[in-house]
Amino acid sequence: MNAVIAIIRRDLLLAMRRKSEVLTALFFFIIVVSLFPLGIGPESTLLKKIAPGILWVAALLATMLGLARLFAPDHADGTLEQMVLAPAPLGLLVTGKIIAHWISTGLPLVLLAPVLGLQFDLEADALGILVVALLLGTPLLSLIGAIGAALTLGVRGGGVLLSLLVLPLYVPALIFGAGAVEAHISGLGAGGHLSLLAALLALAVFFAPWATTAALRIALE
């Protein structure tokens, strides 16, 4: 457990020392969200309807940006080899890295989303659902994304390949995440969607670090 906390602290410290990378993903999120009204037109009823979808798609893309950095720097300077050799199980260390990735890229999105939601004229309670859905969904994105990041480690054209591998797997998160907000707005209640999202998260917490570890071991062979 100490090892996990140490890894999280280390990765967060590294992220704080290189603030520009975290901020780039955040501004990317803001810019993508603000591009949609420009492309679609300022009609507020339409924008309000598609706001949850836009925010979620932008969140998917913004988490994708940080994924390439999840293991690549550690792979380049040999830290990853040391983690494999460390007495603590690699799965735990990987979990720590994923948690740190979520805190540095997922959590800021969750905190920023309601502000952007206001631009789209979402009601206060819909914003609340959006935050809860993102809170459940963004760790899921980090977990699934970590598998892709480990698989494409040190591979030619890794960044583009990563999005090709990971984005189809993000589909359920997108559907239930954006669906929760829409279901709430249309009066159906968001409970079902949020439960499913939480179920997916539980499944991913169990399986994703395991698959990521296996992929990392293959990459380091």
Add this chain to the structure above:
Amino acid sequence: MSNNKIIHWFKYGSPQSFYPLAGKMIPWFWVLATIFFVIGLYISFFLAPTDFQQGEGYRIIFIHVPAAWMSMFIYLVMAFWAGLGLALNTRLSSMMAQALAPTGAIMAFLSLWTGALWGKPMWGAWWVWDARLTSALILFFLYIGFIALQAAIDDARRADKAGAILALVGVVNVPIIYFSVKWWNTLHQGASVSLTKAPSMAAIMLWGMLIMALAFWMYSIAVALTRVRAIILEREAHTEWVKELPEVKQ
């Protein structure tokens, strides 16, 4: 006695003994595929009656449904071989998975393409965001991802293992994706047209579809075996037995 049989079967787990076996099996699968295609196409064009709702246009399902079935089935088979290759570290299993992927992708593409051709006269649109169509599209993306990942890694063994993990993650995800897309579709009240609501089809149509599915199946095996032979030659090019092959010696 039973011990002998086990050894006998594992013998074909090595590329060296599988290569000639596959070479002997391929013509038979082509023959079977041709027979089934001829019978299936005859049924679908001449014996199956014109549908009273959909007219002649429905006949595309004789290609569409088998292609869609095969695209899903091949993904399972591919993941099975990939998983076996990962677990037992057998090279041939991973080669088999690699050989199946392009055929699966073609089947997925074919089912999407024929679906669009069928959708235009029946639904009045090339594409609707129906649960089946959308999940077939995502399945196609999964195939492309698998092929792209294997193509991007130069070391063949690493490509095998990385691809295997991706295929296994995909297999876990395919049902989740399917159901999520299905619920998404019902929530949005999108396309209300569905194949399941169509009147139950005549027995002869079902037979035509099943025989066409068999034809597609035999075709897929023949093509995958041909491709796996090419992969064996490519990967085992450094070995003595490949250099001794008459087709390589020339």
